[in-house]
Amino acid sequence: MDAQPVVEVCGLAVTHVRLEDERLDPLCAQRRVTARELREIRDAGHFEPDEIGRVVRDALSVCFGEAHGDVGVEAEVVHRGHSTEVGTEVQQLARLIRTGRPCVVLTGAGISTESGVPDFRSPTGIWTQYDPMEYATISAFRRDPVKVWEFYARRFELLSEVEPNEGHRALADLEQRGYVSAVVTQNVDGLHTRAGSQDLIEVHGSIRSASCLACGERVSFADVVAALGDAPAPPCPSCGEIVKPDVVMFGELLPLGAIERAFELAREAGVLLVVGSSLEVHPVAALPEETLAAGGELAIVNRGPTPYDERAAVRVNAAAGQTLSRLLEALT
Numbered sequence: 001m002d003a004q005p006v007v008e009v010c011g012l013a014v015t016h017v018r019l020e021d022e023r024l025d026p027l028c029a030q031r032r033v034t035a036r037e038l039r040e041i042r043d044a045g046h047f048e049p050d051e052i053g054r055v056v057r058d059a060l061s062v063c064f065g066e067a068h069g070d071v072g073v074e075a076e077v078v079h080r081g082h083s084t085e086v087g088t089e090v091q092q093l094a095r096l097i098r099t100g101r102p103c104v105v106l107t108g109a110g111i112s113t114e115s116g117v118p119d120f121r122s123p124t125g126i127w128t129q130y131d132p133m134e135y136a137t138i139s140a141f142r143r144d145p146v147k148v149w150e151f152y153a154r155r156f157e158l159l160s161e162v163e164p165n166e167g168h169r170a171l172a173d174l175e176q177r178g179y180v181s182a183v184v185t186q187n188v189d190g191l192h193t194r195a196g197s198q199d200l201i202e203v204h205g206s207i208r209s210a211s212c213l214a215c216g217e218r219v220s221f222a223d224v225v226a227a228l229g230d231a232p233a234p235p236c237p238s239c240g241e242i243v244k245p246d247v248v249m250f251g252e253l254l255p256l257g258a259i260e261r262a263f264e265l266a267r268e269a270g271v272l273l274v275v276g277s278s279l280e281v282h283p284v285a286a287l288p289e290e291t292l293a294a295g296g297e298l299a300i301v302n303r304g305p306t307p308y309d310e311r312a313a314v315r316v317n318a319a320a321g322q323t324l325s326r327l328l329e330a331l332t
């Protein structure tokens with residue numbers, strides 16, 4: 001027989017006990033439950049409907065909490081679960097947006113992956129399948145537009161099938177209710193427009209149209225998709241040259257008007273809410289710096305770290321769609 005301490009899961013020494021063949025398991029649940037509370041729970045049928053919620057909540061709080069009588073305090077412990085942490089952060093975000101208008105939103109690929117749009121840079125992203133130097137540079141397009149359209153035809157086909165998700169819709173709704181003044185996006189998928197966003201700055205262009213580099217003719221997304229049914233690359237209806245999607249390719253300048261407006265909005269923002277961007281692609285990644293330098297606050301909703309996490313007033317590491325719909329609920 002050895003005398004040895006038994007330490008329970010939460011790290012507290014229970015006692016010094018003497019063990020033979022038997023094992024002493026510290027019964028945390030027992031230790032945490034006050035009998036007085038348990039005796040009150042007999043059968044749910046004994047309670048009025050409005051009492052059941054209280055009993056279930058109190059029982060849960062007793063199980064998760066310490067064994068003192070203050071159920072109110074124990075209920076706080078229960079609410080420290082993961083989803084409630086996000087809930088608390090969403091409440092903080094709602095407060096920030098209520099008091100810090102105007103709120104400007106900056107979105108990246110993370111908001112559209114929930115619609116099924118693949119992102120570019122993740123381990124399963126588009127650039128792991130396609131070398132951007134061969135398919136996404138302006139010089140590649142000038143050299144071999146048909147080859148570049150092999151890549152874009154697949155993207156156009158995919159993007160013609162996806163729908164805006166609850167995150168896109170929540171942002172459009174927040175704009176309509178006056179909580180969001182504008183959305184700056186790195187995405188070219190056109191989902192913000194389809195969800196109803198009005199003041200939208202697409203700093204990397206959009207697939208909603210394509211233009212002829214020779215004569216300037218512009219072709220709509222629907223016409224491009226129709227043309228791709230007959231040919232590997234869509235020709236210009238005026239001159240027959242192959243049109244280029246109106247997305248910014250590597251080696252092209254960002255649309256000057258759009259990027260200037262984005263910087264202006266970032267400086268004027270009471271809150272810059274970043275959604276689904278790891279803030280790695282410049283110059284958009286410099287927008288939070290503009291907001292912070294001008295005295296605005298920063299909020300980040302993104303799965304995974306960003307270089308600005310330490311400086312954000314609110315940081316939510318969760319899915320964009322669910323977080324934004326909860327934000328909408330909290331604000332309305």
Ligand SMILES: [Zn+2]
Nearest residue numbers: 212215236239
């Ligand atoms: Zn043309």
